[in-house]
Amino acid sequence: MKEPEVKLTKLSKCAGCGAKVGAGVLAKLLDDIRVRTDENLLVGFDKSDDASVYKLSEDLALVQTLDFFPPIADDPYLYGRIAATNALSDIYAMGGEPKLALNIMCVPKNMPKEQVHEILRGGYDAVYEAGAIVTGGHSIYDEEPKYGMSVTGFVDPKKVLTNAGARENDVLLLTKPLGIGILTTAARADMLSEAGRETMLRLMTTLNKAARDCMVKYRVHACTDVTGFALLGHLLEMAQGADLTAEISVKDIDMLPEAVALAELGILPEGVYRNREFAEAQVDPGDTPLKRLDVLYDPQTSGGLMIAVDPADAEALLEELRACVPSAQRIGVMKPAGEKRIVIV
Amino acid sequence: MQEIDVRGLACPEPVVRTMKALLKDPSGVCVLGDTAASKENIARFAAAKKYKLETEEKGGEFVLTLTK
Numbered sequence: 019m020k021e022p023e024v025k026l027t028k029l030s031k032c033a034g035c036g037a038k039v040g041a042g043v044l045a046k047l048l049d050d051i052r053v054r055t056d057e058n059l060l061v062g063f064d065k066s067d068d069a070s071v072y073k074l075s076e077d078l079a080l081v082q083t084l085d086f087f088p089p090i091a092d093d094p095y096l097y098g099r100i101a102a103t104n105a106l107s108d109i110y111a112m113g114g115e116p117k118l119a120l121n122i123m124c125v126p127k128n129m130p131k132e133q134v135h136e137i138l139r140g141g142y143d144a145v146y147e148a149g150a151i152v153t154g155g156h157s158i159y160d161e162e163p164k165y166g167m168s169v170t171g172f173v174d175p176k177k178v179l180t181n182a183g184a185r186e187n188d189v190l191l192l193t194k195p196l197g198i199g200i201l202t203t204a205a206r207a208d209m210l211s212e213a214g215r216e217t218m219l220r221l222m223t224t225l226n227k228a229a230r231d232c233m234v235k236y237r238v239h240a241c242t243d244v245t246g247f248a249l250l251g252h253l254l255e256m257a258q259g260a261d262l263t264a265e266i267s268v269k270d271i272d273m274l275p276e277a278v279a280l281a282e283l284g285i286l287p288e289g290v291y292r293n294r295e296f297a298e299a300q301v302d303p304g305d306t307p308l309k310r311l312d313v314l315y316d317p318q319t320s321g322g323l324m325i326a327v328d329p330a331d332a333e334a335l336l337e338e339l340r341a342c343v344p345s346a347q348r349i350g351v352m353k354p355a356g357e358k359r360i361v362i363v
Numbered sequence: 364m365q366e367i368d369v370r371g372l373a374c375p376e377p378v379v380r381t382m383k384a385l386l387k388d389p390s391g392v393c394v395l396g397d398t399a400a401s402k403e404n405i406a407r408f409a410a411a412k413k414y415k416l417e418t419e420e421k422g423g424e425f426v427l428t429l430t431k
Contacts, residue, residue, distance in 0.1 A: 203374060203375050204375070206375070207375050207376065207379045209375075209379065281407075282407065282411045283378070283382070283407065283408050283411050283412075284375075284378045284403070284404035284405060284406070284407035284408035284411070285375045285378060285379070285404070286374065286375065286400070286403075286404050286407070287374055287375070287400075288373075288374045288398070288400040290400075291399060291400045291403060308407070309407075312407075
């Protein structure tokens with residue numbers, strides 16, 4: 019792999035999902051925008067879900083999502099691949115199948131043509147791996163590069179998995195380990211080991227397709243992908259949406275060891291603090307050590323799926339997931355609504 | 364005591380520069396910064412490496428003094 023002349027990650031201030039506008043800020047910004055609706059809109063942005071869902075017929079609904087961000091990797095091909103993987107993930111999180119994608123791109127005037135091509139090639143490869151196609155896109159000039167996609171998919175409207183449908187006693191599963199945001203931050207400061215770098219890139223380029231293909235066979239009641247709002251931010255949305263309390267066990271949550279060590283040293287992206295501000299009031303941290311709590315607030319880029327499954331199906335789904343996803347863990351359970359929406363034990 | 368100015372730098376640059384300064388001279392460092400995130404990051408580093416931490420805040424800026 020040729021060394022890029024200009025390190026892409028040095029061109030941006032904030033990487034990947036760390037660049038996302040914080041949930042609290044976003045809510046305020048969108049607060050008084052008048053929303054029109056349509057009886058066929060099954061899921062819209064008023065529900066803070068991963069994608070919107072529009073019913074076309076009794077058996078078919080359209081799923082739409084959009085994601086883009088500044089460089090998260092110096093290698094342009096990997097950057098493109100990660101951005102596309104991240105965008106596709108929201109379709110999977112709704113239980114859907116991606117089919118069509120449009121590129122969204124911002125390029126500096128002096129970016130070499132080869133680099134632009136490589137970013138796009140990475141994006142295309144992720145889309146093809148998902149069994150979808152790229153049908154167009156739009157690019158503008160910008161000092162800071164950005165890349166991502168608008169993805170359209172399909173789902174049976176009777177089987178849409180929102181992030182709000184969890185039921186009491188549902189078991190919570192997670193399909194990728196946490197700590198990706200911290201590792202990308204360390205990488206920007208040249209403080210990441212080679213092994214850590216490989217793990218991070220592998221996780222970010224793993225589609226959530228296998229996870230989705232497994233989960234749709236079981237009685238899954240809710241699902242979301244863990245990305246910019248971190249595990250605690252996305253879990254808070256799930257718990258609020260279902261009016262329940264999520265009890266999670268920190269020792270059962272798979273955290274990349276290097277991420278925990280880096281968290282202890284304070285190598286944390288700004289997103290950790292934004293996510294903390296959004297979710298903290300609703301979280302009972304128990305005795306969780308600060309470094310592990312930081313990982314729970316760490317914004318993930320292209321993270322795994324967080325699934326709320328009927329307890330009777332939990333073991334079977336977990337076993338099937340273990341065969342095909344990076345890390346399938348049972349992280350907790352949904353309980354009746356208590357004083358806080360999330361309790362960490 | 365060495366002094367560093369990390370105002371305007373994006374995470375994790377402020378804490379990384381603090382680390383590098385203390386590698387050069389482990390007795391201590393005075394850090395001038397301006398974001399809550401960098402202040403928190405440096406505080407975590409100080410706790411991990413058992414440095415004494417003093418914080419002074421003025422306007423939107425802070426001065427963190429780390430000493431052994």
